[in-house]
Amino acid sequence: MADTPEQKVLAATAAETTPENPWPLQLLSQKLKSHIEKAPPAWVEAQVIELNKRANVSYLTLRDIDAEVSLSVTVWGSVLGRLEAPLERGSRVVAQLKPDFWLKTGRLSMQGQDIRPVGLGDLLARIEQLRQALAAEGLFDPRRKKPLPLLPHRIGLITGRNSDAMKDVIRNASLRWPAVEFEVREVPVQGVNAVSAVIAALAELDADPAVDVIVIARGGGSLEDLLPFSHETLVRAVSAAHTPVVSAIGHEADRPLLDEVADLRASTPTDAAKRIVPDVSDELRRINQARTQLNRRIEGLLERESERLAYLRTRPVLANPMVMITSKYDDVTSFRSRALTAVRGQVSRHHDQLAHLRAQVRALSPQKTLDRGYAVVQLEDRTIVRSPAQLSPGTSLKIRVAGGDFTATSN
Structure with missing residues (x-):
């Protein structure tokens, strides 16, 4: 009797499988189904782009609002029956989806457990x-x-x-x-x-x-x-x-x-x-208006300045410019005469003052005192004798009079 071959030990995880020790396809499908069934339902927002009803089942294709991503969804009639109005293509909805893996064919599908239209108010x-x-x-x-x-x-x-x-x-x-x-x-x-x-x-x-x-x-x-x-x-x-x-x-x-x-x-x-x-027509109209106003203002300014020049030309100083020079010449002549008279008066007054001061100085001169008969008595050391007590008999004196000086001896 032939020996029974030993039972093969399968790899515990997908990473441990090898060409010599592969998983049966059924095992991979079972593990995928078990893993997928653990995923919780998720609410998503999308737009219905396809809607096919078959008996009690509807097959929808939902597309993302902002991206080119779509997903096929199976919805039972009982779910759609809860809607107040029939679902139509182009409707914007929020749906609760649960992934489902069909073990026999290995097909992944999404089951719509609930679906709600997004209304205008939302x-x-x-x-x-x-x-x-x-x-x-x-x-x-x-x-x-x-x-x-x-x-x-x-x-x-x-x-x-x-x-x-x-x-x-x-x-x-x-x-x-x-x-x-x-x-x-x-x-x-x-x-x-x-x-x-x-x-x-x-x-x-x-x-x-x-x-x-x-x-x-x-x-x-x-x-x-x-x-x-x-x-x-x-x-x-x-x-x-x-x-x-x-x-x-x-x-x-x-x-x-x-x-x-x-x-x-x-x-x-x-x-x-x-x-x-x-508007180019409006801008051209504004330009023409501005040009007209500018011309009017310039013409007004020129007219006013012309009138002003005409008025100035009628004034005597412009009619006969030499009048201004002649009048100023007369003023200068008058001012020069008055200045010369004032200077002469000042010179005469100061000349009299100098003569008076000269007479005063001369009157106070010591020589004038001597001329009136006075004499100056001095000692030999030129000390002026002011009191008889300064003298003693036989003292030599020097006496100065108007005509000159001489010596003497005291008694």
Whole structure:
């Protein structure tokens, strides 16, 4: 009897499997199913792009709101039966999905355990909540808004492909200012690619130094169609742009968050064209008015100055300029005569004063005293004798009189 082969020991984990010791396919499927079943249900938000109903089961294809990512979902009729209105293609929903692995065929599927449509009120509430959050950050502060150039040479235009909005902006701006140039970026303005495409075009135009202002424009649409222009990523990109941005989304009643953060909000694409470039006819009219006013002012000034010159020419000093010289000559002659008289008077008075002072000095001179008969008696050492007590008999004296001096001896 042949020996029974030993029982093979399987690898405990997938990493331990080898070509010599592989797992049975059934084991791998069982482990995958066990692992997948541990994943909890998850609520996701998406858009229904396909809907097929078969008996009590519906097969949906959900696509991400902002990216080209889709997923097939199986939903039982009991789940859809809880909805107040039938689910339709294009509906925006939130769904609770649970992954399921079909062991027999190895197929992974998503089971929709619950599904709820996102109504208009829910979308408006989300937008309002985001509006308040961004406003609290200061993104809508008027002080952050950049002024538009007075006369942009080149306008960056982000709009839909061959759209009426693009035609309105270009036509009306060109009619107002024929020399204006456009740098157009045609992008999707709704759907999952709209946000990323608009942001990429905005970054490209913002980096171009020749672009003076950027206009983001699209025609009207439903709230769902305009949702990309309330996307937080796009709003922050516009806030960070260095080039002034004009929002021209929808009609007057439409007000996505892009309007709040843009440097200028235009009610329509046509309104944007009127507000970013001046009207050449209006500017020419203003130039003509300014030229007329300038000519009128210059003519008035010339007329006034001519009258002033004519008046000045009638004055005597200009009619006979020598009158001014003659009158000044007479004044100089008079002043010179008066100055000469004053100087002579001063000289005469000072001459008399000198004579008087000379007489006083002479009257006080010692010689005059001697001339009147007086004498000066001195000792041999020239000391003046003022008292008899200074003398003794036989003292030699020197006596000076008007006619000269002589000596004597005291008794």
